[in-house]
Amino acid sequence: MKRKVLSRVWVLGLGVLVLAVSLTSGDRGLTPRAADATSHPIRIGLLYGITGFAAIYNKPAIHGHEVALAEINEAGGVLGRKLQYALRDDKTNPEVAVRMANELVLREKVDFLMGTLASHVSLAVSEVARKNKILYLATIPKTEALTSEKGHRYVFRVASNTLIEGRQLAELEKTTPATRYYTIANDYEYGRKVVEAFVDHVKKVKPRAQIVGQGWPKLGETEWTPFITAILAAKPEVVLNFVYGDMFIAFVKQAKPYGYFEKVRVISGAEVVSTEMAVPLGKDMPEGILGNAYDVFYWPDTAEHRKFVKAYLDKTGEAFVPGWAIQGYIGTYFLAEAIKKAGTTDTEKVIAAMEGLTLKTPIGPVTMRAYDHQANRGQVYGLTTHSADYPFAILKDVKYLNAEGFWRSVEEIKALRGEK
Amino acid sequence: MRGTSLRPLWGWGLLALGLGGFPLLASEFYIRLATEILIMALFAMSFNLLLGYGGMLSFGHAGFYAVGAYTVAILMKKTSVPFFLAFPAAPAVTALVAAVTGYFCVRLRGFYFSILTLAFGQLIWGVIFKWSALTEGDDGIVGIRAPTFLTSSGGSYYFTLVLTAACIGLLWMIIESPFGRTLLAIRENTDRTQFIGVDVNRLRLLAFVLSATFAGVAGALFAPFNGSVFPTFALWTKSGEVVMMSILGGMHTFLGPAVGAAIMLSLDQMISVYTEYWPFVLGVILLVLVLFFPAGITGFVRVLARRESAGTRLA
Structure with missing residues (x-):
């Protein structure tokens, strides 16, 4: 009986040691955030429920993000750097979202966080953003608390809210x-x-x-x-x-x-x-x-809106533009515009640039209120x-x-x- | 004899060295992952006291984990009780809840026990979900400010490591005690143990409460680590996770569930990074593990070790 316990403990101990060494040795070479700031792409962590019941609502938003990214990168990127996404499945579960957001910040070293659909998931990610002092731009969630009593310096929202x-x-x-x-x-x-x-x-x-x-x-x-x-x-x-x-x-x-x-x-x-x-x-x-x-593809009949609709249909090959696509599209442009205005990807400076920022969007101008970081998006x-x-x-x-x-x-x- | 008695010390020493030195080598992300694994390991091992040793398959264990987490969260956020008071309150409250629910559950056997634990687990979830004034409903309680020594990932890791190790030590003592042995007897043959004169229900209740209490500690550790608590902690799918961890790691081995927790969490995290089809990959891996390692990972290792020692004896 004793002997068996020993050998198992042995194997386990060895395993942990091997794991520790292998994990740490591989991780050292990852790109540090500040070192070569001019050549590397600007990395944005995207969190959406790709699997589970909310998938059909998340896909259009993700496509919206992709259309905006393609447009921006074709026009030369932001500050001469390309934008790049790291997409994670939050499974529409706040616990998973916290783990994934931490992974994006700590391991992927993303510069910004964006996305989420469900209100409780957005509150969870907002907390990670606050702790790690990373800018988080919420694109769809509506719980008013996110930008009112639970709001803080690091969370912004381009969606409407419950109130x-x-x-x-x-x-x-x-x-x-x-x-x-x-x-x-x-x-x-x-x-x-x-x-x-x-x-x-x-x-x-x-x-x-x-x-x-x-x-x-x-x-x-x-x-x-x-x-x-x-x-x-x-x-x-x-x-x-x-x-x-x-x-x-x-x-x-x-x-x-x-x-x-x-x-x-x-x-x-x-x-x-x-x-x-x-x-x-x-x-x-x-x-x-x-x-x-959030958007209907046949209104308003303006040049900006038609351009967005065409870009979306060309990129995705879909028959119609879904209503939530625009939230991803606006989100990426809002962030890109704030980075441009700040002239840097430094979080604190981008926050300052985003406060009060007005963006021309396919459905008209949208302004980010400086105090609570709630866009005047209806x-x-x-x-x-x-x-x-x-x-x-x-x-x-x-x-x-x-x-x-x-x-x-x-x-x-x-x-x-x-x-x- | 002396030679063999040194071997466990070697093993434990190596384990302690590996776990203790880990934060010095690893990056912050992996320290966080390791901390989460430690907490889940304690959660899974607390569960295995019921399943592996008591033969009781509970589908509501996450309820107690959530009670522990919410006790800390509510005390710290709503009443501003300091962490060092809120933390020990968690296992106490959990034990109380477990004593009440367990009183009814342990009277039932087999499937009926499982179904009732599932019902109580969902009841706890329902209370958390509905009682918005206290628990903030499905929004969860966010922004739990951990004390300063827990804000760094290293500090949080060592705090978790020490407490997890202490709890696992206690679990070991419980299992090795006459009570633990009687629990095994109940698992193997409940009727016979009753005929011997053992108050089976009382011992099963004790095991139930002890097991829930350790789950409460795991929850209490997770709340400040995560910074937020959610009703999903109490959901039956969370209970299902610990069942998986225990079976995957090996439920008839002391450290088996801990190994299961480490594998599940690492796989989940790693695969999700590389593909959005993670459920497929994870499913295939779990399928292979369950088909080819029916006694769990540690059960397989044990068979290997036994074969090896038999081989050396022959040679």
């Missing part, structure tokens, strides 16, 4: 005659926060408005009938929807037999009317849903409609609402953070 989204939808209801509202959103941070923002704001702009009921399905719900019958029983005029992705597709299909979309008017956040949702739903997408998207809103031009629903009466007037003021954020 802006909820308030914008409420604002659009200001002039409608409806007073009876029902809300349905998944029972987690995003759903809770965005509904809270809507309810608070709609009561402000329309004091007669009342919430006649609320549904809180779990994330990943597939059985929608109980929710649909409960909504119809409450007889609301308007249903505010934040159920998204595959869940929304299932919801639409299960709601049809009830004549749901004829009985209630639906207003929706969570980008359910964006192209990547419209294509799989095809002709099943109900008409007249007031919804939002979303496009429109009504779903079917036309002979496309086999899926598009938006009509499209307009872009930016964040100003909706986001928290700097004073409010200071109070949230306990600063003066």
Whole structure:
């Protein structure tokens, strides 16, 4: 019995020693960040959920990043240096994201971090950025906390946020005659926060408005009938929807037999009317849903937007530009512009350059607010409609609402953070 | 005889030298990876006290790991309790939770035990996920400020190493004690052990609580190391990870689960760097390991060692 233990311990000890030596000897030669700063590419760590349920939303953003990178590098790069990505799968899991972000910073020696989709994942990466004093630019996540009470010097966001989204939808209801509202959103941070923002704001702009009921399905719900019958029983005029992705597709299909979309008017956040949702739903997408998207490929009809759409389609060979592609595209350009303005990749100087920076984007100028690092990025809103031009629903009466007037003021954020 | 009794000292010495000297040689990334491996090794070994020695397959062990991590996180972030008080509170709270859930679980055998542990594990996850006021829900608690001696990767590594080693030492003493031997007897033949007059449920509960407590320590180590805690720590997939680690490393060997933890984490990290098809590569590697090393890596090494010593005796 004893003898066996000994030999195993022996092997184990030897193994650890060999591992230690082999790992350390190989690692020494990796490029140090500062040494040859002029010839080496500028390295950007990208974090997205490449596998798992969120993959279909992440792919368009990654493609957007790639299109921007190709354009920038063809034009000679930034400060004469090429941009380069190191892409990691965060598995839409905050624990994995922390490990991967650390690996990008410590082993890949990336100069900047970008990306993530899920709110909790972005908060996790933000913490790694703070600890390692690395600039992190969030491209999609919406949890308002990321740039308000949990914000710090090293985190920036080019996406909208839960507060802006909820308030914008409420604002659009200001002039409608409806007073009876029902809300349905998944029972987690995003759903809770965005509904809270809507309810608070709609009561402000329309004091007669009342919430006649609320549904809180779990994330990943597939059985929608109980929710649909409960909504119809409450007889609301308007249903505010934040159920998204595959869940929304299932919801639409299960709601049809009830004549749901004829009985209630639906207003929706969570980008359910964006192209990547419209294509799989095809002709099943109900008409007249007031919804939002980061971008729709047919609007605005400007030279910048057409150029982006063409570049994306040429690069990816896809038939249509999905709505989230632009977030990757803008993200990379924002960072490149800040580096250019700073004249260096030094983190502190790039942060200073990014604060207050205004970028011309395909959907118009976007400005990064200096104090909280939240871009004034809003979303496009429109009504779903079917036309002979496309086999899926598009938006009509499209307009872009930016964040100003909706986001928290700097004073409010200071109070949230306990600063003066 | 004297010659053989020196061999374990050599082995342990080498192990201590390797682990102790590691931060002096390795870069910060690998020190972090090693720290995470140490924590997961403790987590997996705590689990194996139940599986390998008690014959109890728990699918809710991650719940206790999460309780440990959240205890530290909540005490430090929400109530500003200093780390040196929050840290020991973690195993205490975990033991309490384990005593309550274990009271019900140990009454069941086999699959029924596994299912109930799964249910309790998910219950803990549900509480963490839903109780946003205390746990901040799915956003997790981020920005846990570790004390200054833990902020450097080296300091964090040595702190983890010392505590992990101490806990593994305690686990060894538990397994070698009469209690540990009785636990083996329960695993081998529960009915017979009961007939001898052993209070089986009481001992199983003790094993359950002890095992959970060490998982709580692992969680408490991970919280300041990671800087943030998330509900996913309590999810059944996390429980599944330690089951995999134990089986991969060898659940009938004392250090087997630790080896499993090291392999799983290293593979996961390394493969993800090189390909986005990491689940495929990882799956194939695990398939080969499970098919060709049914007793786990350490079980295989043991067979090799036995064959070798038999060979020298013949020659």
